[in-house]
Amino acid sequence: xxxxxxxxxxxxxxxxxxxxxxxxxxxxxxxxxxxxxxxxxxxxxxxxxxxxxxxxxxxxxxxxxxxxxxxxxxxxxxxxxxxxxxxxxxxxxxxxxxxxxxxxxxxxxxxxxxxxxxxxxxxxxxxxxxxxxxxxxxxxxxxxxxxxxxxxxxxxxxxxxxxxxxxxxxxxxxxxxxxxxxxxxxxxxxxxxxxxxxxxxxxxxxxxxxxxxxxxxxxxxxxxxxxxxxxxxxxxxxxxxxxxxxxxxxxxxxxxxxxxxxxxxxxxxxxxxxxxxxxxxxxxxxxxxxxxxxxxxxxxxxxxxxxxxxxxxxxxxxxxxxxxxxxxxxxxxxxxxxxxxxxxxxxxxxxxxxxxxxxxxxxxxxxxxxxxxxxxxxxxxxxxxxxxxxxxxxxxxxxxxxxxxxxxxxxxxxxxxxxxx
Numbered sequence: 001x002x003x004x005x006x007x008x009x010x011x012x013x014x015x016x017x018x019x020x021x022x023x024x025x026x027x028x029x030x031x032x033x034x035x036x037x038x039x040x041x042x043x044x045x046x047x048x049x050x051x052x053x054x055x056x057x058x059x060x061x062x063x064x065x066x067x068x069x070x071x072x073x074x075x076x077x078x079x080x081x082x083x084x085x086x087x088x089x090x091x092x093x094x095x096x097x098x099x100x101x102x103x104x105x106x107x108x109x110x111x112x113x114x115x116x117x118x119x120x121x122x123x124x125x126x127x128x129x130x131x132x133x134x135x136x137x138x139x140x141x142x143x144x145x146x147x148x149x150x151x152x153x154x155x156x157x158x159x160x161x162x163x164x165x166x167x168x169x170x171x172x173x174x175x176x177x178x179x180x181x182x183x184x185x186x187x188x189x190x191x192x193x194x195x196x197x198x199x200x201x202x203x204x205x206x207x208x209x210x211x212x213x214x215x216x217x218x219x220x221x222x223x224x225x226x227x228x229x230x231x232x233x234x235x236x237x238x239x240x241x242x243x244x245x246x247x248x249x250x251x252x253x254x255x256x257x258x259x260x261x262x263x264x265x266x267x268x269x270x271x272x273x274x275x276x277x278x279x280x281x282x283x284x285x286x287x288x289x290x291x292x293x294x295x296x297x298x299x300x301x302x303x304x305x306x307x308x309x310x311x312x313x314x315x316x317x318x319x320x321x322x323x324x325x326x327x328x329x330x331x332x333x334x335x336x337x338x339x340x341x342x343x344x345x346x347x348x349x350x351x352x353x354x355x356x357x358x359x360x361x362x363x364x365x366x367x368x369x370x371x372x373x374x375x376x377x378x379x380x381x382x383x384x385x386x387x388x389x390x391x392x393x394x395x396x397x398x399x400x401x402x403x404x405x406x407x408x409x410x411x412x413x414x415x416x417x418x419x420x421x
Contacts, residue, residue, distance in 0.1 A: 001385050002420040003247050003289065004028050004277060005088025007299030010367030013385040028089060029274050031126060037086035044073035046111045048196045070111035072314055075328050078118065079308035079317075082294075083301040093125035093273070094118065095294070096246055098328070099336035101136050101168060103145045105329040113141040113197030114329050129239060129267040130230045133169060137222040140192045140199035146334065149192040152205040156184035163334050169229045171238035175214060182213045186220035236264040243276055249287040250339035288421040290343045293324035293352075300356065300412050303384055304363025311362055320358065323351045349413075356412045365404050373401055380407070386416045 001008045001016065005028060008016070016024040049066055053059035082091045098121055105114045117139050124132035136142055143149055143160065151157035161183030165175045189206030192199050201222075211220050216228060229235065240261035244254035259275035281287055291299065297320075301308060311317050321327045325348065331337055371379045377397045381389050389397065393414045400407040411417060 001028065001088070002291070002299065003282075004273070005092055006082050006085075006295060007088075007302050008385040009302050010305070010383055014382040017382070025277055029277055030087075031090060031270075032087050035085050035087050035090065037084040038081050038091070041077060041080040041084055044070070044077045046070050046074060046115045048112055049110065051195060067110065071105055071114075071329070072318065074105075074111040074115055074118075075318060076309040076314050078328050079294075079298070079301075082298045083306065083308055089273070090122065090125060093269070094122045095328075096243075097121040097125050097132070099246070099331065100242060101139075101142060102331040102334050102336035103139075103141045103329075104331050108141045108144050108194055110195045110197070113139075113144065113194060116197045117141040118329075124269075126270040126273065129235070129264070129269055130227060132269070133226045133230050134223050136168070137164075137187075137226045138199060140194065140197045143190050143199060144192045144194045148187060148190045151184060151188045151190065153188055153207045156181075156188050156207065158184040160184075160187050164226070165229060167334060169226070169238065170232065170234045171241065174234045174238070179213050182211045183225060185209075185211050186213070186225040187222050190222065230267060236261055236267070239264055239267075239269075240272065243272060244281075245339065247276060247289070248279075248281055249289065252286055255281065285421070288419050290340050290419050291417075292337060292339070292343060293321055293326040293348070294328060296352070296418060297321065297324075297355070297359075299385075299417070300359055300363075303367070303412070304359060304365070304408075305367075306359060306363050311359075316358070320351065320355045324348055324355065344418075352413055352418075353409070356409050360405050360408050360412070363408075365408055368408055369404050376401060376407070380411055381416075384411060384417055386414075387421065389414070389416055 001013065001024075019027070047070075049063065049070070053063050082088075082095070085091050098118070101117075101121065103114070103117060105111065108114055120135050120139055121132075124135060146160040146163055147157045148160045151160065158180050162180045164187075165179065165183060166172055185207040189201050189203060190199060191202050191205070206221070208219055210217055213220065213225070213228070214232070218224075220228070240258055241254050243260050244258055248254070248258075258281060259279040260272035263271040263275035276282070297308075300306070308317060318327055325343070326337055367383055368376070368380060371383070377389065377394050380397065381387070393410075393416060396410050396414075397407055400410055
């Protein structure tokens, strides 16, 4: 529930214990035709705001306010979907791919192309990676983020080609600098209007000559380049490695027997996820994962029955996430967010306590207070989807039995909740 969703709602973990591992795994991995919870989230009005007015014009201030407001609305919309979805896997996989094809609105600067990219990631998040990669080559936000619109026949830009191979499709040390130069030529010709999210292909700006990439000589377009790279064995290995890093362990090395690698033979992402959920590695105690700030926040929202957009105020919420180091649509670089101990600094611990205190004041503690005081310490683990509290955490919780808010604060900031063991 923690790794393939965003944590249980009150009662769901206790029910899962009754249902057993096999039934729960099947339920978590079965994507419903309709997600009623996600469908309650109203799509924000993200429109084409047009070209940015001149710097000193009277239109620039209201225009800048509209740009910022749309970006804020976009962030809140996705957080609401994460928190309210009845089935967490689709949003969790969309979140995974957002970190994989990491694109930041801080450079793209407009909500509309980022919304379009988010829809693309959701469409293909459990589909076929070949189709996803093709779609992302034609994604205006990614193209703009990596300067694809500046890549022409006479001046090919290497950014997109390099990251396509290194971070998106093949992985480090599986290509050469000559391959990067060749890929840059193959990816020429795209033009982007970033405020509208419009992407077009201009044949006059494209290099149509023979190109040699990874030993293959032919003419390439962006799509045929994508297909060629995805078809290589290195692609299945690399995507398996990324799944391992984000869903299994950011510290342990992926074993050669990791099931998703073979499941990706046809590049079927859903098959790879199902293989991962059944792989023996998920039962290994060494393979624990620290929740990223967004994952921790959404898990807390689900436990406290909070709708993110209902918090006071959206700006304060985004400020807390920014202090913690993670705001949706704003990864720090093309490599995405860090993992593991990066989220366990003394500074983030203080921010998490402040954040949790703010959330608890606005949350619903009825699921906690409904547990009889004499069994609250042990049974509260079921409330949060924690396997069991350590003796040290139990002792801390016992000292707060008379104060449900303090009890909840300690539980939400406990090592057992922060780390999915």
